[in-house]
Amino acid sequence: MAKKILEVTYEFLVKMSLFTSINDDIESYDENSTVNKTMERHISTLKDKDIESILKKIENNLDLNVENKSRREQGILRRYLFRDKRIGKCGICQKEFPINFLVTAHIKKRSECQLEEKIDFRNIVMPMCKFGCDDLFEKGYISVVDGIVVSMKHKNRTPSIDEIISNIEGKKCPYWNKTSKKYFEWHYKFHLSNNI
Numbered sequence: 001m002a003k004k005i006l007e008v009t010y011e012f013l014v015k016m017s018l019f020t021s022i023n024d025d026i027e028s029y030d031e032n033s034t035v036n037k038t039m040e041r042h043i044s045t046l047k048d049k050d051i052e053s054i055l056k057k058i059e060n061n062l063d064l065n066v067e068n069k070s071r072r073e074q075g076i077l078r079r080y081l082f083r084d085k086r087i088g089k090c091g092i093c094q095k096e097f098p099i100n101f102l103v104t105a106h107i108k109k110r111s112e113c114q115l116e117e118k119i120d121f122r123n124i125v126m127p128m129c130k131f132g133c134d135d136l137f138e139k140g141y142i143s144v145v146d147g148i149v150v151s152m153k154h155k156n157r158t159p160s161i162d163e164i165i166s167n168i169e170g171k172k173c174p175y176w177n178k179t180s181k182k183y184f185e186w187h188y189k190f191h192l193s194n195n196i
């Protein structure tokens with residue numbers, strides 16, 4: 001890809017946010033504006049190498065604070081996970097939802113990631129639904145061990161939480177593989193020691 005397009009895409013991401021919030025709220029994003037349409041087209045043709053270099057550039061931009069970096073990253077990572085799809089599948093419960101009900105979740109907490117882990121986008125993120133899976137995973141109520149969703153010990157469990165978890169426990173997570181494994185292992189260990 002020509003360097004120029006990469007730079008233009010990057011500038012676009014830095015100046016404007018593709019999404020209004022870190023939680024993937026796309027409601028106020030004007031998908032019909034000409035600039036956005038052109039950029040969407042550029043972004044959807046980005047190769048893996050280009051995504052990596054944009055993520056690196058965002059991360060190294062000293063003018064952006066943590067929240068802004070994360071928001072820009074989300075714009076690119078969502079494109080990687082969903083491309084131009086309208087419907088996607090949650091990596092935990094395996095149910096299908098319109099993509100604005102899915103978040104681009106980091107398997108290893110973003111704030112704990114080194115630069116090389118942040119740009120390892122093929123392995124560090126996966127889609128999770130807003131109907132519980134994202135929160136349960138982020139708060140350590142569930143994890144993934146050897147590719148299977150497992151229930152975790154947690155001091156704030158209630159019968160309702162137990163019921164929700166019983167419906168997803170044992171599901172196979174298609175995002176678990178030999179290269180993403182280390183991030184799931186980090187998640188499991190981190191919450192295992194935090195939940196005691």
Ligand SMILES: [Zn+2]
Nearest residue numbers: 090093129133
């Ligand atoms: Zn789900």
